[in-house]
Amino acid sequence: MKLAVIGLGMASKPHLAALKLLADQIEVVGLYSRSESRRAAMAAETGWPAFDSLQAVANSDAQVVIVITPPNARAELVQTLGAAGKAILMEKPVERDLARAKALVETCEGFGVPLGIVLQHRYRAGAEALADLMASGRAGKVLMARVSLPWWRDQGYYDTPGRGTLDMDGGGVLITQAIHVLDLMLSLAGPVAEVMALTGKTPLHQMETEDFAAAGLRFENGAVGSVVATTAAYPGGAETLELECTHVALKLEAGALTLHWRNGQTETVGEVTGTGGGGDPMDFPCDWHRDLITDFAARVQAGQAPRVSGRDALRVHRLIDAIERSARTRAIAQVEAEA
CATH class of the missing domain: 3.30.360.10 (Dihydrodipicolinate Reductase; domain 2)
Structure with missing residues (x-):
C-alpha cells in the first residue's frame, strides 16, 4: 500500500510515528505542507520525500492520502484528491460546521472515493x-x-x-x-x-x-x-x-x-x-493511530467501506x-x- 501525507503540523505527530511502525506494510511516497520550510524539515527528519505541490500528490502513485490540515483548508484538497481517485483518511472534524461537512462527504461520494475520519478513540x-x-x-x-x-x-x-x-x-x-x-x-x-x-x-x-x-x-x-x-x-x-x-x-x-x-x-x-x-x-501513544491506519488501508485494498x-x-x-x-x-x- 502506497500512502502520502498532507499537513505536517502538531496533529501529524502520532500519524508519522504510526507510519514508522508500519514501514513493513505501508510505503510513504511523500509528505506535503504549504510551508516549504516545514515540508523540508519533516522530510529530513523522517527520511521520506516531500512533494512540492498538491497537484504532485494527486499525480503520484499514492493509493491513500492522509489529510491532517486544519478544517478550513480541506475543500480544495478533497476536490483535487477525489478527482484523482485517491482514498482519503482525514483528521476530525470533517469540516467546521455541519453544512460544510455534508458538502465534503458528498464530494467524496460523487467521486466514488473512500473517505475515512480519524476518530481514534x-x-x-x-x-x-x-x-x-x-x-x-x-x-x-x-x-x-x-x-x-x-x-x-x-x-x-x-x-x-x-x-x-x-x-x-x-x-x-x-x-x-x-x-x-x-x-x-x-x-x-x-x-x-x-x-x-x-x-x-x-x-x-x-x-x-x-x-x-x-x-x-x-x-x-x-x-x-x-x-x-x-x-x-x-x-x-x-x-x-x-x-x-x-x-x-x-x-x-x-x-x-x-x-x-x-x-x-x-x-x-x-x-x-x-x-x-x-x-x-500530544501526550498519548500512537497505537490507536497505527491500528486505525492499518484498518483503513486493509479496507481500501479489500474494497470495503471505512470503519468510520x-x-x-x-x-x-x-x-x-x-x-x-x-x-x-x-x-x-x-x-x-x-x-
Missing part, C-alpha cells in the same frame, strides 16, 4: 471491548449515558493563530476535543433525539469560541444522558464515558473499561494511558450542531435526522 482496547459487549447484547439496553471531559489547555495553545476560532476550527472544546468521546458515545448508545445545552467561555482563556459546554440529552431509544466538556480544568484529567445498562454499569476512563455487573461481579479491560487532556495535547466513514462522522457533527443551537437559543434543540 474507537480503537482503544477498552473501547473495542465495550463495542463487542454492546454488540453481543449481554449489557442489555442503554438507560443512561454520561460524558465528562475535564481537559486543560493553556493560553499558549489558543494563542496559535486561528486556534479556537470559527474561521479555522469551527468552534472550541466541542468540535476539537469532545468530538472523540461524543462519537464513541453515539457509536455505542445510538443516536440522540434532542438536547438542552449551555456553552461559554471562562476567564481562564482569551479565545473566540467556547472552552466549556454542558448538555442534557434524550436519546432516540428513550435513554437520557449528560455531557460536560471543558479545556479549563487545570491540570487536566482523563475523559470518561459511563453507560448504565439493563445488566451492567460501564465506565470507560482513558482507555480502561470497568464493568460492574448487577449481580455484583466486576471486570476490567484495557489500561489507563495518556489522553492528551493535560498541558501537552465521512457519512458515519456526520452523526457527531449533527449532535454538536444541536448542542450549539440549543446554547444559542436557550431552548431544547432537535438533532437533525439522518438522511
Whole structure:
C-alpha cells in the first residue's frame, strides 16, 4: 500500500510515528505542507520525500492520502484528491460546521472515493471491548449515558493563530476535543433525539469560541444522558464515558473499561494511558493511530467501506450542531435526522 501525507503540523505527530511502525506494510511516497520550510524539515527528519505541490500528490502513485490540515483548508484538497481517485483518511472534524461537512462527504461520494475520519478513540482496547459487549447484547439496553471531559489547555495553545476560532476550527472544546468521546458515545448508545445545552467561555482563556459546554440529552431509544466538556480544568484529567445498562454499569476512563455487573461481579479491560487532556495535547501513544491506519488501508485494498466513514462522522457533527443551537437559543434543540 502506497500512502502520502498532507499537513505536517502538531496533529501529524502520532500519524508519522504510526507510519514508522508500519514501514513493513505501508510505503510513504511523500509528505506535503504549504510551508516549504516545514515540508523540508519533516522530510529530513523522517527520511521520506516531500512533494512540492498538491497537484504532485494527486499525480503520484499514492493509493491513500492522509489529510491532517486544519478544517478550513480541506475543500480544495478533497476536490483535487477525489478527482484523482485517491482514498482519503482525514483528521476530525470533517469540516467546521455541519453544512460544510455534508458538502465534503458528498464530494467524496460523487467521486466514488473512500473517505475515512480519524476518530481514534474507537480503537482503544477498552473501547473495542465495550463495542463487542454492546454488540453481543449481554449489557442489555442503554438507560443512561454520561460524558465528562475535564481537559486543560493553556493560553499558549489558543494563542496559535486561528486556534479556537470559527474561521479555522469551527468552534472550541466541542468540535476539537469532545468530538472523540461524543462519537464513541453515539457509536455505542445510538443516536440522540434532542438536547438542552449551555456553552461559554471562562476567564481562564482569551479565545473566540467556547472552552466549556454542558448538555442534557434524550436519546432516540428513550435513554437520557449528560455531557460536560471543558479545556479549563487545570491540570487536566482523563475523559470518561459511563453507560448504565439493563445488566451492567460501564465506565470507560482513558482507555480502561470497568464493568460492574448487577449481580455484583466486576471486570476490567484495557489500561489507563495518556489522553492528551493535560498541558501537552500530544501526550498519548500512537497505537490507536497505527491500528486505525492499518484498518483503513486493509479496507481500501479489500474494497470495503471505512470503519468510520465521512457519512458515519456526520452523526457527531449533527449532535454538536444541536448542542450549539440549543446554547444559542436557550431552548431544547432537535438533532437533525439522518438522511
